[in-house]
Amino acid sequence: MKTSYAKLSTRFLKSFVKTGLGFYSPFVAYWETTYRCNARCEYCSIGRIGTKHYPSSKELSTEESLKLVDDLHSVGVSIINFNGAESLLRKDIIKLIDHAKSKGMMTILGTNGLLLSKRINGLKDCLDVALVLLDSHIPEVNDDLRKVKNAFNKTVEGIKKAVNAGIDVNIRCFVNQKNKNELGGICELAQRLGVNVHLQPIIKIPVDFEEVSGAEELAVTPKEYIRIVRNLKKKYSCVKTSKAYLNFVDNGGFFNKMPCSSARNTISVKPDGSIAFPCAFYPLKRFDARKLRKLIKTNEFKECLKNEKHDFCENCILSCYFVPALTQNLFGIPRLTKLFLKDYFRNKKWV
Numbered sequence: 358m359k360t361s362y363a364k365l366s367t368r369f370l371k372s373f374v375k376t377g378l379g380f381y382s383p384f385v386a387y388w389e390t391t392y393r394c395n396a397r398c399e400y401c402s403i404g405r406i407g408t409k410h411y412p413s414s415k416e417l418s419t420e421e422s423l424k425l426v427d428d429l430h431s432v433g434v435s436i437i438n439f440n441g442a443e444s445l446l447r448k449d450i451i452k453l454i455d456h457a458k459s460k461g462m463m464t465i466l467g468t469n470g471l472l473l474s475k476r477i478n479g480l481k482d483c484l485d486v487a488l489v490l491l492d493s494h495i496p497e498v499n500d501d502l503r504k505v506k507n508a509f510n511k512t513v514e515g516i517k518k519a520v521n522a523g524i525d526v527n528i529r530c531f532v533n534q535k536n537k538n539e540l541g542g543i544c545e546l547a548q549r550l551g552v553n554v555h556l557q558p559i560i561k562i563p564v565d566f567e568e569v570s571g572a573e574e575l576a577v578t579p580k581e582y583i584r585i586v587r588n589l590k591k592k593y594s595c596v597k598t599s600k601a602y603l604n605f606v607d608n609g610g611f612f613n614k615m616p617c618s619s620a621r622n623t624i625s626v627k628p629d630g631s632i633a634f635p636c637a638f639y640p641l642k643r644f645d646a647r648k649l650r651k652l653i654k655t656n657e658f659k660e661c662l663k664n665e666k667h668d669f670c671e672n673c674i675l676s677c678y679f680v681p682a683l684t685q686n687l688f689g690i691p692r693l694t695k696l697f698l699k700d701y702f703r704n705k706k707w708v
Contacts, residue, residue: 383623388438389628390440393441394446396469411628423452425647429624432650435463464483464485465484467488471515473518474514477515487527492535492543493530528550528552531559533577537581545593558674613672616682618682620636627640630645
């Protein structure tokens, strides 16, 4: 069962208007369902750091999670991105995704792909988009970055099964020092698999203000990242990293030519059910998502919405908050409308 474009676009327009008028109307929810992870990626220590702050014993129960899906829908959320560390480690994740789908929401899963093949039967009827991490077409390079034996083969097997199940699969590939000279290979692999690829920069992001390790050593400069991706876009149609995002990075990120509106049009939920405000990475304030419907009416919550700019926001280039920010940018609306119409009439990929 695919998400209805008509219903989704209607809810999006309502959210856009309400947010433009200064109200809280999140269209997208980023839900870190767990910080447990079955990989040890060289440029990421979110799993190791995150489980210190949010051990599995503090994760929302299945019942609490199902209610949260209901509450997210009630406040206007139309897209739920289930991620983590690795959401497929949650035994109930398919039940949560299926419940979101039953509410008419678009469902997205961010995954390293290691368990995708094993859980595809449960996902095929409820998942719209799988964002699958793959950093090289060379098994040894990918597995070295992931620090997991046979990771490449497991991930590719999962991608093939997801494609056959009718799920829109997008490869997420982080441009880094180890793969920057061979990215044409992963683009060709994506074309053979019949999927799109999003080339992303490695960004040093924190977990609750605690810096993750490994990112700085592997990251390429913004200028080098832009040059690499622009060249690949000319050669491979499967590269879907947008020109708008590359220009955004080139301009220095948020608060140079574009404000961040993550606090108003997205909602970031941590594994323990706390809402991180203004965003998932810098939780200046925390609210209990289990009280979401009442929470958004409180003065404390409304006061937080008044301050949308913080020191740590400047120069942020996180793509997950870039697209929602476009909805509050007059130059972004025509671009999003164009992308939506292309998807609708040509049946292109969602992401």
